[in-house]
Amino acid sequence: MLHISKESVRSLVPAFLDDETLVAVLEALNRAYRAGDPWVSDAEYDHVWRAELEDRNPEHPFLHRVEPEPQELFSGPLVHHSQRMLSTDKAYDSDKLSRFFARCEKASVQLGWAEKPMYQVQAKLDGLSGRLYPGRVLATRGDDGRHGRNISHALERGLTIIGGVEEGAGEIVVVEDYFQSVLAPKGYEHPRNFMVGFCGADNPSADHREAAAAGVAHFVAYRTLPAPTFTAEWLLAEIDTIFAEITGACPYRTDGIVISAMGTRLRDYMGATDHHHRWQIAFKKNIEGVRAVATSVVLQTGRTGVVTPVVHIEPVQLPGATVRKASGHNAAKLEEDGIGPGAVLRIVRSGEVIPTIVGVEEPSAHPVAFTHCPSCGTELVTDGRFRRCPATNTCPAQASGGIHYFFQTLYTAKGFGKKICAALAAAEKSIPAILQMQAEDFVAIGISPGVAANLADAIATAKQTPVPAARFVAALGIPHVGEASAAKLLSVFGSIPALIDEAEPNRIASIPEFGEITGSAIAEYIEEHRAELQEMLAAGIPLATTTQSTGPLAGEVLVFTGTFSRPRPELEALAREAGATVLSSVSRKTTRLFVGEKPGETKVRKAEQLGIPQATEADFPL
Structure with missing residues (x-):
């Protein structure tokens, strides 16, 4: 792994880094920012480093989680x-x-x-x-x-x-x-x-x-x-x-x-x-722009079928590096701005690394057309500002991306890089089938014996290493479901089989922070892919045991108000560990309001209006 420091970052070009190194740089930049010593500007972080990962892999877990706070800062x-x-x-x-x-x-x-x-x-x-x-x-x-x-x-x-x-x-x-x-x-x-x-x-x-x-x-x-x-x-x-x-x-x-x-x-x-x-x-305010001329646009299909563009430009010399491509955002943006060969672009000059497009000074005489999937040739459909390949079951890029996302998110089976996943997709191997493969099976599809042995060992390790149920659900590739969202779903449905069998839009929408739009999208995906999800669940990945769904407060939706003999955050943490959902305000979903000394009048009054039972610390079972 490349040594990453404040000085070395200035000489790196994100486009030339592999995925693992790019994510490592993003994590280092985030740590520096959270520690109060930012190595790059906010705009450079967003437009250059984060944008490069978004272009390559819009569904990468790093992009869909809260940026972590460095553990060493506070004790x-x-x-x-x-x-x-x-x-x-x-x-x-x-x-x-x-x-x-x-x-x-x-x-x-x-x-x-x-x-x-x-x-x-x-x-x-x-x-x-x-x-x-x-x-x-x-x-x-x-x-x-x-x-x-x-x-x-x-x-x-x-x-x-x-x-x-x-x-x-x-x-x-x-x-x-x-x-x-x-x-x-x-x-x-x-x-x-x-x-x-x-x-x-x-x-x-x-x-x-x-x-x-x-x-x-x-x-x-x-x-x-x-x-x-x-x-x-x-x-x-x-x-x-x-x-x-x-x-x-x-x-x-x-x-x-x-x-x-x-x-x-x-x-x-x-x-x-x-x-x-x-x-x-x-x-936020943008940073200054410089001119660059587009030479071509390369289209890439991701695991969800969304086709994203990468704009190649005439070499632009920046201190310490020459860059040759820029982030193309999405199909609608390129079509609206007339981006294609010959377009004169205004790009963000973010220090010494790859730029991103923030404007067009002269549109192309031949703007790029998004008509067919670059991977399988299927005619694309419009999905908001994106173009999507509808061939979810036959598109090699989507199959490869899905395999790569599963192993990348699961994290217990190493070695499944993009080239390996592309080979597996080309051989029409599903994830459950891959989890049953031996070394000779990998060799049979053209993978070298040494790499094949490593992959077989990785699968064996994955089958012996329990993973949190929420992480496994996140790895399934359900839209809008990362590990944190998966944990919320499991806290309501109780288990992965129940989630797969019983997912229903209104029930999901009632979970805090989901909403009706997300609830419908998740339920629809699960219904369409139920058999496939059940097969993946039965493929042999062990799940870490948890008692949360069967704890003494399982199914409860609790609110605490006032001062207690123990710190309120401690009581709330204990309640969550015992299976409860803890909210900060009273609603019709609340099952009990725990009232301490000097409680909030608004919470008590609303609980009385809604007929929600009230309890004291003496009633708390933990």
Whole structure:
């Protein structure tokens, strides 16, 4: 594996890296960002490094999970979050912003709304994400957004809670004027770096103590930020002015604005992915562009049938590298902008690596046409802004991609790279069949004896290594289902066989963060592929045992309010481990409300209105 450092990244070209190395670089860049020492700009990370992986493999697990928090940053006890803390989808241009608004408006029509949604806009703080709980318990976002590290000691050190809130998600930041006048001259490169040290160091430095004494180290709950509301039309027309006004009035370092559709019903309906809420997007400013001329467009079919373009360009010399291709986004984008051989493009100059297209100065006289699958020749169908190959059972690229995704996600069988998976697909081997293959079977389809022996050993290892049930479900390739979403599905259905046999749109939609659109898509896929999924389940991969679905609180939907003898996050974690779903607000789905001292009046009143039973800590069975 290539040694990855802040210096070596500057000389790397993502297009020339294999998948494993590319993901390793992305993970290193994310660790550096979370630690407060970003190696590249946000735009370069999104447009160059992340875009390269999206072009090659849009379904790669890295792209569909919350970016992890480096484990070594904080050492406090784990705190299980009452609500999962997700990342935010990003837009750098009005094109993606328009599509976001269109999705929200389509959802509002499906809900029967007569009026279009309104949107609230807030500054996107560039700090350390965390969540505050009653009793002054503060935790980081954590590795997957489900559980973080307890950093309540930061409050004892002088971290100020802005607005007097007692609970809620927010950002840990330092006042920007103080950072520029006091900390930057001392060599601190970024406010986040300073606050990571403030919260993570065993012993605070003199600079940390001085910032605390000055009252400039803050926890800012998102709901306390100014949030003016706008229509989609006004936002698109005045985005630059709105961006400047909101970020300019913020006393902290920002890296954009956050736009959220308003309305609890709409948000519940749209739901979330494993990575972000579908009703929310961050808008960021783009970085400068340079000119390049397109020479050709190469089309690639992924495992879901979506055909993605890669635009080859005349060599562009950047410091330390010559780049020859750029991200092509999607079919609709290329067709709308007239991209093809001879097009003069405006590309993002993201340091010294591969660019991505952000505009077209002169369209091509012969723009690319998306008509047939480059893998199997089947006529493509339109799916929103994408073109998709409908030959799900016969397209070699989809078969190969599905095999590669399964083993990549399963993670217990090594060696199944793209070339091996392509050979298996060409031999028309299904995943259950592959899991029964011996070394001689691999040799029979043209794989060398040495590699064949390794693959047979890898399968044997996979059959002896239990994997979490949620990871196995994620590996099945069901749309919208990563490992985190799979865990939620299993918490409701109880087992993989039950999920496969009983998946129904409304039942899935009722699960927090799914929504009706996602519920329908998942149920439809399972119904169409039920026999195939059952065959994969019976193929011999052992599942790790879990008692969660049969725990003493299995099937319960609980809400806690007030102060208890034990920290509330601890009670919530115990409830989850015992099989319960824990939510932060009362709804018709709630089965019991546990009430401590000084409970929230709103939660108690709503429980009384809905006839939901109330209980005390003495009734808690753990």
